[in-house]
Amino acid sequence: MALKCAIDLGIPSAIHRNGGSASLPDLLATLPIAENKRPFLHRPMRFLTVSGIFTSADDGVYQLTRVSRLLVDSIPLNLLPFARGAVNENSRKMSETSGNFHTVFTRNFRSFLCLGEWFRDGGDTTPFAMAHGMDVWGAMSLDRALATGFSASMAANSKFLAEIAIRRHAEAFMNVSSLVNVGGGDGSMARAIVKAFPHIKCLVLDLPHVVRGIPADGFVECVAGDMMDFVPPANVVLLKLVLHDWSDEDCVRILSRCREAISNREGGKVIIIDTVIGSQSQQIYEAQLFLDLCMMTVTTGKEREEKEWHMIFLKAGFTQYKILPILGIKSLIEVYP
Ligand SMILES: C[S@@+](CC[C@H](N)C(=O)[O-])C[C@H]1O[C@@H](n2cnc3c(N)ncnc32)[C@H](O)[C@@H]1O
Numbered sequence: 001m002a003l004k005c006a007i008d009l010g011i012p013s014a015i016h017r018n019g020g021s022a023s024l025p026d027l028l029a030t031l032p033i034a035e036n037k038r039p040f041l042h043r044p045m046r047f048l049t050v051s052g053i054f055t056s057a058d059d060g061v062y063q064l065t066r067v068s069r070l071l072v073d074s075i076p077l078n079l080l081p082f083a084r085g086a087v088n089e090n091s092r093k094m095s096e097t098s099g100n101f102h103t104v105f106t107r108n109f110r111s112f113l114c115l116g117e118w119f120r121d122g123g124d125t126t127p128f129a130m131a132h133g134m135d136v137w138g139a140m141s142l143d144r145a146l147a148t149g150f151s152a153s154m155a156a157n158s159k160f161l162a163e164i165a166i167r168r169h170a171e172a173f174m175n176v177s178s179l180v181n182v183g184g185g186d187g188s189m190a191r192a193i194v195k196a197f198p199h200i201k202c203l204v205l206d207l208p209h210v211v212r213g214i215p216a217d218g219f220v221e222c223v224a225g226d227m228m229d230f231v232p233p234a235n236v237v238l239l240k241l242v243l244h245d246w247s248d249e250d251c252v253r254i255l256s257r258c259r260e261a262i263s264n265r266e267g268g269k270v271i272i273i274d275t276v277i278g279s280q281s282q283q284i285y286e287a288q289l290f291l292d293l294c295m296m297t298v299t300t301g302k303e304r305e306e307k308e309w310h311m312i313f314l315k316a317g318f319t320q321y322k323i324l325p326i327l328g329i330k331s332l333i334e335v336y337p
């Protein structure tokens, strides 16, 4: 909530505009803070500094850390839309300040409040459905603003990650002539791939209500469909943050469709961008386990350890795989028939 407050007030951007460091009087001079609230600002700032969002020199001057640099609006590929998605309320007040942003993430919060009840309940619904009366995909198909907000959050994540994944693992996309991005959302990831490798013909497959909102741009082609039933043929199938939404049985079904899509194709492989649980870093490990709880609460999915990934690959008929770390909690997994 302190981070949400800092994002709402635009504090990371204000520090950046001030040349990368700002004292409390500097911040008070530029931020829209009511006169009677000025004596309070040092308290969330003190908490966020101890939490690693800002640093503060002894002289009381705040500076950005690697985390808060991601929240500066003027820095290209910032994660502000993703962070807003994570902390904003779907309310009129927030819509005014952050551009009509409706979020699935606030719904997550209410879903988390049902977790204890979910454990006691013998039904097979998700905590999200307990809180909202329908599953997350149903909620998004009915609420256009919610779907658009989710798509914008995931798109910011994709643009940021695509840049790093392509730079660090360019070889994964070389010698690829066609690629289908299954559950590709608004096509941000596919677009970044085509821009880096213009020879690749890229197709995005997603649900009808998602594909309907994507304007044609000449870079990627978008088709509506259900990945449980059919995946269009290509040399490479890319699944980014898709399998973590689904149970092991559903993943085997999706991956089986992907295997059919690449069968008899030269260099056929599936590229998965997702979490592989397990890290030497306590912070990363904690984030992976937190995301796993999100998946348990919002979807029917989970984050997986390597042995769990291995099991579903074998069940879907694949023989080999290779795990390449990308950044933080995410890895790129190449899976071969
Ligand atoms: C967590 S989002 C990931 C979006 C995108 N890959 C990214 O990383 O930004 C999961 C995506 O899967 C899509 N999806 C869910 N069920 C699907 C289905 N049965 N067939 C195709 N896409 C589906 C959702 O609409 C959503 O765009």
Ligand SMILES: O=c1cc(-c2ccc(O)cc2)oc2c(O)c(O)ccc12
Residues within 6 Å of the ligand: 104, 105, 108, 136, 157, 241, 245, 291, 294, 298, 299
């Ligand atoms: O609530 C979420 C959050 C994520 C998420 C968070 C952080 C990351 O680095 C990646 C993804 O993903 C979600 C998701 O895929 C979904 O279908 C519903 C909710 C969430």
